[in-house]
Structure formats: C-alpha cells, structure tokens
Amino acid sequence: MVYAVATPVTGCGESYGTTSIEGGWELIPNINDQHFQDLGRWAILEFLKHANCVLKFNKVLSGKEQVVSGMNYELIIDASDASGKLGTYKAEVYEQERTKTRKLVSFSKAN
Numbered sequence: 001m002v003y004a005v006a007t008p009v010t011g012c013g014e015s016y017g018t019t020s021i022e023g024g025w026e027l028i029p030n031i032n033d034q035h036f037q038d039l040g041r042w043a044i045l046e047f048l049k050h051a052n053c054v055l056k057f058n059k060v061l062s063g064k065e066q067v068v069s070g071m072n073y074e075l076i077i078d079a080s081d082a083s084g085k086l087g088t089y090k091a092e093v094y095e096q097e098r099t100k101t102r103k104l105v106s107f108s109k110a111n
Contacts, residue, residue: 012053070096
C-alpha cells in the first residue's frame with residue numbers, strides 16, 4: 001500500500017494543534033468498539049493531511065472521553081511509519097453527532 005501526502009506541514013514526531021483543558025474526563029471502557037477504532041483511523045488520516053510523513057493506523061489502544069456540547073476524545077493510537085516501525089500517538093478529537101461535526105484538535109507522539 002502506498003501513502004502520499006500532498007501538503008507537508010509537520011513531521012510524524014511533531015505536535016499539531018492545541019491541547020484541551022483537563023476536567024471531567026472518563027476512561028472509555030469499550031475502546032475496541034468500532035466507533036472508537038474508526039475515530040482513531042480518521043484521526044490518523046486527518047493528521048496526514050497536514051504532515052510530512054507516512055503513518056498506517058493499527059489500533060486505538062486506550063482513551064478518555066469528556067461530555068461537552070458534543071464529545072471530546074483523547075485517544076492513544078498504535079500506528080506504523082513507512083518502514084514498519086511501531087509508534088504510539090495521542091489524538092484529541094472533538095465530535096458532535098447531531099451536526100455530524102468532527103475536528104482533530106491535536107495530534108502528537110505519545111510519551
């Protein structure tokens with residue numbers, strides 16, 4: 001499979017976006033649910049629109065959620081780079097089902 005990025009802006013280990021304010025976060029108990037796996041896959045694809053790298057989604061490992069006027073998610077994602085090297089990334093995503101809104105708030109290498 002070949003991945004191409006049209007507009008390079010940042011590298012795979014660099015942060016993108018801002019971080020959210022902590023408060024009212026709860027662990028996602030059913031992280032293997034298809035919705036959260038799809039959300040993690042979407043976050044990687046969205047990040048790649050702004051990145052100068054190649055990442056392949058493997059799996060969402062864990063996450064937290066926060067109820068706002070929609071949902072904030074902090075997802076820990078396992079992904080592979082172009083050489084197949086595994087890495088762990090943190091994506092913060094805002095989603096509002098009612099308006100079908102989804103926004104990648106931040107994306108960075110997880111510590």
